[in-house]
Amino acid sequence: MRKHATTLFILIVILAFAACAGRQKNILETNEPQVKLRSMQSRVFDITDHNQLLRIIIATFQDLGFVIDDAEESLGTVSGTKLSGYALRMTVSIRPRGTHQMIVRSSLQYNLQTIEDPETYQYFFSTLSKALFLEAQPID
Amino acid sequence: MKVRRIFKICVILISLVSFLSACQQKNIFKEALTFSPDYFKDRQLQTRVFESIDEKNLLTASAAVLQDLGYTIDETDVRSGVIVCSRDRDVTVTAEVVLSVALEILSILVGNPTSVPYDKTQKVLASLVTTPVNNQKTAVRITFQYMVWDSDGNIRRREQLNEPEIYQEFFSKLSKSIFLVAHEI
Numbered sequence: 001m002r003k004h005a006t007t008l009f010i011l012i013v014i015l016a017f018a019a020c021a022g023r024q025k026n027i028l029e030t031n032e033p034q035v036k037l038r039s040m041q042s043r044v045f046d047i048t049d050h051n052q053l054l055r056i057i058i059a060t061f062q063d064l065g066f067v068i069d070d071a072e073e074s075l076g077t078v079s080g081t082k083l084s085g086y087a088l089r090m091t092v093s094i095r096p097r098g099t100h101q102m103i104v105r106s107s108l109q110y111n112l113q114t115i116e117d118p119e120t121y122q123y124f125f126s127t128l129s130k131a132l133f134l135e136a137q138p139i140d
Numbered sequence: 141m142k143v144r145r146i147f148k149i150c151v152i153l154i155s156l157v158s159f160l161s162a163c164q165q166k167n168i169f170k171e172a173l174t175f176s177p178d179y180f181k182d183r184q185l186q187t188r189v190f191e192s193i194d195e196k197n198l199l200t201a202s203a204a205v206l207q208d209l210g211y212t213i214d215e216t217d218v219r220s221g222v223i224v225c226s227r228d229r230d231v232t233v234t235a236e237v238v239l240s241v242a243l244e245i246l247s248i249l250v251g252n253p254t255s256v257p258y259d260k261t262q263k264v265l266a267s268l269v270t271t272p273v274n275n276q277k278t279a280v281r282i283t284f285q286y287m288v289w290d291s292d293g294n295i296r297r298r299e300q301l302n303e304p305e306i307y308q309e310f311f312s313k314l315s316k317s318i319f320l321v322a323h324e325i
Contacts, residue, residue, distance in 0.1 A: 054220050058269055059281075062186070063179045064172065065300050067285045068267035073219035081265070083285045083298035088172050110165070119166070123173035130175070 032116045040118040042105040043125045043136035044097055050076060053102055053132075057092050060131045066090065087111055090124070103139060104128065185304055187281040188311045193318055195221055195270050198278045201321040202268050205313045211266065221270035231262045231288065240291070257290035264301075282310060 032040075047053050054071070057078055061068060066080035069089075076094040081087055089109040097103045106124050108115040115121075125136040176182075190198060199221065203213060206225050215224035236258040247254040268282045284301035 051219065055271060058220060058222065059271070062267070062269060062281055062283055063175060063183060065176075065179075065182070065283070067265050067283050067300075068222055068224055068269065069265075070215050070224060071217045071220045071222040073217055078220075080267070081285070082172055083265075083287065083300060084172070085298065086168065087298060088169075108169075110169070115169070117169075120169040120173065123170055127174050 037116065038105070039139055040116075040121050041107055042103055042139045043128075044101050044103055044139055045129075045132060045134050045136060046100060047102050047132065047134060048096075048100060050094065050096070050102070053094055053104070054078065056131055057094070057104070057128065060128055061090070061092075063131070064127065104136075182302065183281070185302070185307050186283055187279055188314070189273055189277050189279045190315075190318060191277050193278055195272050195278050197321060198270050198280055198318070199223060201317040202270070202280060202282075202314060204321065205310070205317045206266070206268070208313065208317070209310075211264075223268040225266050225268070227264045227266075229262045229264070231259050232291075233259070255292060257292040257294065257296075259288050259296060260291045261289045263287045263289075280314070282307070 045053070051073060054073055054076060058068060058071060061078060061080040064082065065084070066082045066088075069079045069081055071078045077091060078093075079089065079091040081089050087110075090106060092104060092106045094102050094104050104125075106121060108120060108124075129136045193201070196218065199216075199218060203216070203223055206213065206223065209227070211225040211227045213223060213225045216222065240256040240258045243256040244254065247256070264284060264286045266282055266284045268280060271279045271281075273279050284306065286297070286299060286301060287295060288297040290296045
């Protein structure tokens, strides 16, 4: 009886450690390789005005029914949430590429799930293209 | 033989359910990330253009109205013309609490104790964005969303607020605030 109790106790301790390690591993875990993820989440636009691009992205967020959670012009990031029975969170960051282009990167989270599906990002970039009157080019 | 057949049916059912839920999720993303037919109407409802006021003063007047309405400013970024704010409220309705308690007592009497939650707290989230139209005019757009939690702490509703009266009232208060800011009141 005592032997069983000891085995059970050891099992519980091992499971507790495993659960803890699992939670910590989650923090930096993704399903897709880093380069592939960046490529599906990024597009290049022929635009140079940092402030104008960021303002058009913010307007697109609002046209899509997102409420802005945070915007930082100097860093070039905007985050927003759309609530419609679900919670869809999106962060968009912009950075220059050479002297004539800007890279726009979007990342999405649906409820508690990170989106790693290329088609979903394509929906956003075609909408942004319409808002910018510019073609979204894939990143090399 | 029979067990194998049941197993096969289970596998087919599980595959079908996951396929359907994946399809449904794709539709949600498409709907959420492309312009809806109403987007221009929503934009008009949520936007006003003010004359003879620059962007910085319009942001100042807007922040003052949001404070008047009991909102907490969570984030601001003047260079992109953004104010993010929120307001928490207790939305408990006595009748709903009484009904919840009565149903809980009834569930105990029938031998199946069940918790019957009621709406408890609400958080309204708003973001206000200003855009210079030209040297004379500045546009301001505000969007509201809200979340409601029940007495068990679970989210009950999370939606966008699209009632025209809310936007009309906000812009009417903003017009007054612009007047007060202009007169340094």
